[in-house]
Amino acid sequence: MNAPAVTVLMPVHNGAGQLPAALDSVFAQDFADFEVLVVDDGSDDGTPAILAGCGDPRLRVLRLDRTGLIGALNAGLDQARGALIARMDADDEMLPGRLRRQVELFRRDPGLVACGSDYLLFGSAQGLVRTPHRDADCRAHLVFGSPIAHPAAMLRAGALRAHGVRYRADYPHAEDFKLFSELAAAGRLANLAEPGLRYRVHPGQVSQVEAGPQRTVQLRICAENLAARGVPVSTERLERLLWPSGGGWPDALRYAVRRLPELAVLGWRSHRLAGLGQALIVGRERLRRLLSRPAGDR
Template sequence: MKSNDPGDPVRLSVVMPVFNAAQYLPAALDSVLNQDFSDFEFLVHDDGSQDDSWAILTDYAGRDPRMRISQGLNQGLPRTLNQMINLARGELIARFDADDLCLPTRFEKQISRFDCNSDLVVLGGAAQIVDAAGRPITVKSLPLSHLEIDGLNLRGKTSFQHPSVMMRRDAVLAVGGYHPDFHGAEDHDLWLRMAEIGQLENLPDVLIKYRIHAGSISSTKRDLQRQLCLCACEAAWQRRGISDGRFEYQEWRMGDDAQSQLSFNINYAWQAWSHGYRGSWRHYALKALRQAPLSKAAWNVLLAGALRRPRIERPHD
């Protein structure tokens, strides 16, 4: 383990905000601290948690000198991230969330790619999607090239798993960091601005396990996120002189209405089945049937999964 003096430069700064994440925090911390690449500092900010998150952080920080922990009142994700990036000493910034898991070779693979391309400013990768209990649902592959990624971003579509991203710190600062006015779509806005000064890429490799939670989001909040994403796209269209921009945003989080919850449960069942995760397929197919016993779509996913075997294709591990 390398000890980082607060004044010494490091290659990589890992930034992870925490808010009421005690249930998942130890596993997330372990997945970062046990990376194959070890020359990093680990900045963790507790953003006003009311659970045991701070006690867990102080325990870990006492055992690993790479950790730099802080706490304060909840000020929103964009401001917290900007604060952490300003304090970071690394040439590269790795984003991570307190309820997800890093695979052991994540940092090593991303740094190797940055070493090969001096124009690269943002690099993400594929993610295995798991639920709150850790059940695998699917593997989310994303476009690899700058043109594909930026093209999707300009249409309001997802091109990165935010917690998988590594960025050049000087590039993030050059574009002004995360904009608090876009809270809820701050990452999408940042990718659009970063694409205007450098290249964006994804690795085909699975870099993280990304956790989705059963809790739903209100229709009002979903509408606000959609509107903020549109505003970010419109700002980019204006900066780039695009007069015929198309907005093709897709909902990616479960809503609070019954139909949204049913649709997501059926989709999770299909995704799990197609990737060979039979335990997860069964869980979500039965959950959909309990919610809507007369749903033809719910019966279809249950019967198809029972009678057919999927052709499984997965990205690199």
């Protein structure tokens, strides 16, 4: 059997409620040379039955005893047959044309190692999230957070294997951010300047349930990426810059006067103009969040 061009890697644990819509959105893509590798991480709900009832021959199922997300992702990397690996979560939906547009970009640019896209929020929040599109902007953003939305990402499998890049168990809840940080040493990063994913926002997702531990690991990665650029910064200082507390006009004004200039300096010192541009984008988003919260919120 010939290997497909793309492996769509989808880990799932007890995802019966949203899995059918996620699978349908992938199988409806206008680029057809792919396999869907679903890593069923010990599901004990209706997930196995849904997978067993899928009649599309492009589906492969890897059944594991409960190992956790990072173990499931690495098992998927080991079993993927495609030269390109497209990530997808079982509670999200792939927008039409995503795979085709990402594959076209990889074929035009042999040095590209990871490509995501802008994405749409749905569920308990709505809106369009824009990402940095050029390689320089993606690299500059790595000192402030992940530039690529994990379930919208496509990765070059050969670069992962040649450089020994995998999901790291010592970076839980931000393993994707660490992977992109390491993969950046192997080649270029990019995002499609159009939505490729509908990202479901709900109370049970990792960013809600594990918000505190995730933030701690994200700050650690940001500090490591800054140190690699010769700009050592403590995680405590980064937390004040990237996750300001409070809310309302007074706290927003204090952030604009005290913290935004610090953020801009970090961006400039790490990546010059691209870094400054990303710092201003990040700072503007933090100001928006402060203004959306009640005054005095902690």
